[in-house]
Amino acid sequence: MYRAYLKELDTKNRMASSKAASKLKAILFLGTVRENRVGLRVARFMQKQLEKRNYEVEMFDPLEMKFPLLQKPVHFYGPERTGAPQWLQDAEKKIKAADAFVIVSGEYNHSVPPALSNMLDHFPGSIFSYKPSAIVCYSPGIYGGMRAAMALRPLLSEMGTLSVSNIFGIPEVHKALDEEGVPKNDHMEKGAGKLLDQLDWYATAMKNHRNTAGVPQ
Numbered sequence: 676m677y678r679a680y681l682k683e684l685d686t687k688n689r690m691a692s693s694k695a696a697s698k699l700k701a702i703l704f705l706g707t708v709r710e711n712r713v714g715l716r717v718a719r720f721m722q723k724q725l726e727k728r729n730y731e732v733e734m735f736d737p738l739e740m741k742f743p744l745l746q747k748p749v750h751f752y753g754p755e756r757t758g759a760p761q762w763l764q765d766a767e768k769k770i771k772a773a774d775a776f777v778i779v780s781g782e783y784n785h786s787v788p789p790a791l792s793n794m795l796d797h798f799p800g801s802i803f804s805y806k807p808s809a810i811v812c813y814s815p816g817i818y819g820g821m822r823a824a825m826a827l828r829p830l831l832s833e834m835g836t837l838s839v840s841n842i843f844g845i846p847e848v849h850k851a852l853d854e855e856g857v858p859k860n861d862h863m864e865k866g867a868g869k870l871l872d873q874l875d876w877y878a879t880a881m882k883n884h885r886n887t888a889g890v891p892q
């Protein structure tokens with residue numbers, strides 16, 4: 676009897692450790708498209724930090740992916756997505772498969788850069804739901820883009836993704852990272868680390884619960 680119990684425990688432990696070893700999938704949304712944007716440096720830096728933590732990362736760059744000004748969100752093409760451009764359907768599938776989101780946002784007029792909200796508006800909230808998100812904001816000034824982060828919170832909340840309490844704000848961003856996203860001070864990895872500790876926790880917990888209990892329909 677006791678042996679059977681130990682055997683069951685061993686199987687459970689092995690299952691738990693193989694789950695822990697499996698990679699979490701993250702989508703990193705880059706929020707700006709401006710010529711000489713600094714956002715790309717921040718996104719590159721965050722991608723490295725995520726990969727170091729064993730995330731499989733996909734960067735959504737509105738410039739590279741050529742998101743048009745919103746004409747038709749993917750879910751407006753109907754349940755079969757009939758006629759939706761293939762690139763948009765592929766992007767939706769990637770978001771659906773993701774466990775966590777990282778939003779890299781500059782601050783434009785104390786708010787969210789339009790390229791970022793335009794990109795997010797292409798997708799239904801249901802594919803972001805029951806998954807966590809982490810906000811990384813920046814500015815050349817001393818406030819680190821925090822006002823944009825505050826404006827992002829209700830937007831992310833409406834999309835159904837839980838924005839973790841920590842926000843990684845990067846003041847004087849041009850002094851913090853070189854063009855390749857290599858940090859120029861010690862605060863960068865520390866700041867990202869605090870944010871990603873929270874993201875990891877929620878992403879793992881929510882993934883496990885999605886897998887065992889599903890989500891409300």
Ligand SMILES: Cc1cc2nc3c(=O)[nH]c(=O)nc-3n(C[C@H](O)[C@H](O)[C@H](O)COP(=O)(O)O)c2cc1C
Pocket residue numbers: 707708709711712713714715781782783784785786813814815816820
């Ligand atoms: C339209 C526009 C509005 C801006 N508004 C703000 C602002 O409200 N607060 C701020 O700190 N910086 C503001 N800036 C400066 C940006 O923070 C800075 O240009 C930053 O590098 C933008 O990110 P990006 O380089 O990725 O585009 C603004 C820049 C633009 C182009």
